[in-house]
Amino acid sequence: MPLVSTRSIILQAFPYGDTSKILRLLTREHGVRSVIAKGAQRPKSRFGGVLESFTEGEAQFFAREGRDLHTLGGFDLLKSRQSIGRNLVAFTGASLIAELALRFGTDEPQPSIFQTVADSLDEIATADAHLLQEIVISDVWVLVSLFGFRPEMDSCVGCGEVLPPAATARFDVEGGGVACVRCRPVGRALDPASRRELRQMVEGRASRHPFTSPSLQRALVRAFLITHLARDYTLRSLEMFLQQLG
Numbered sequence: 001m002p003l004v005s006t007r008s009i010i011l012q013a014f015p016y017g018d019t020s021k022i023l024r025l026l027t028r029e030h031g032v033r034s035v036i037a038k039g040a041q042r043p044k045s046r047f048g049g050v051l052e053s054f055t056e057g058e059a060q061f062f063a064r065e066g067r068d069l070h071t072l073g074g075f076d077l078l079k080s081r082q083s084i085g086r087n088l089v090a091f092t093g094a095s096l097i098a099e100l101a102l103r104f105g106t107d108e109p110q111p112s113i114f115q116t117v118a119d120s121l122d123e124i125a126t127a128d129a130h131l132l133q134e135i136v137i138s139d140v141w142v143l144v145s146l147f148g149f150r151p152e153m154d155s156c157v158g159c160g161e162v163l164p165p166a167a168t169a170r171f172d173v174e175g176g177g178v179a180c181v182r183c184r185p186v187g188r189a190l191d192p193a194s195r196r197e198l199r200q201m202v203e204g205r206a207s208r209h210p211f212t213s214p215s216l217q218r219a220l221v222r223a224f225l226i227t228h229l230a231r232d233y234t235l236r237s238l239e240m241f242l243q244q245l246g
C-alpha cells in the first residue's frame with residue numbers, strides 16, 4: 001500500500017526498545033492505527049521530540065495491508081497541547097478521552113469521533129481548571145453516544161412512560177437510561193436539573209456550567225461506563241480521573 005498522509009492525534013506513545021517509540025494514532029481518514037517511529041527516542045531524531053500523547057499533526061506512514069504496525073515516515077506538528085500535562089485533572093481527563101477512542105475506535109474512518117476527540121483535547125488544553133470536570137464528563141457522554149451506547153433520557157426504560165421534565169426520576173444503569181420511581185422504587189434520585197444536564201451532554205449540546213450535583217454526575221458516568229463499555233476490562237484512566245476530582 002502507498003504512503004498515507006493523514007491528520008492524526010497521538011492517543012498513546014510509549015518507548016520501544018532503546019531508540020524507538022510505538023504510537024497509537026487516531027487518524028481522520030484511517031481510524032485507529034499503530035505505528036512505529038524508528039529512532040524517535042534519539043536526541044537528534046528527525047521527529048524532534050514531538051511524539052507525545054494528545055499531540056496532533058499530519059502523519060505519514062506506510063500502511064501495509066494485513067499488518068498491525070505501520071512505519072511512521074514523518075509527522076508534521078500542528079498542535080502540541082503541552083498545557084494538558086500541567087494539570088492532573090486535565091491530564092487524566094484527556095487520558096480518559098484517549099483511552100475511550102482507542103478502545104472503541106476501529107481501523108475504519110470515523111470523522112465524527114476524530115472531530116469530537118480533537119475538539120475535546122483543544123478545550124481541555126485551554127479550559128479554566130474549575131470547569132475541567134464538566135468538560136471531560138460531557139465529552140465522555142458525547143463519545144458514549146457516538147459509540148452507540150446513548151442512554152435513554154425521556155422515557156422510562158421499564159414501562160416506557162414519558163417522564164415530564166420536572167419529574168424526579170431515577171437512573172437504571174443496567175437498563176440504559178432513566179426510570180420512573182414506580183419501576184425503580186429505590187436508588188439515587190435524578191433531580192430534574194441533573195437530568196437536563198445529562199440529556200444535554202448525551203446530545204452533545206452541554207453548556208459549560210458547574211454541575212448541579214457533581215458527585216451524582218460522577219457516579220452516573222462511572223457506573224454507565226463500567227456497565228456498558230468496560231465490563232470485561234478496567235478503564236484505567238477513568239479511576240485516575242475520578243480520583244483527581246476527590
Ligand SMILES: [Zn+2]
Pocket residue numbers: 156157158159160161179180181182183184
Ligand atoms: Zn416506569
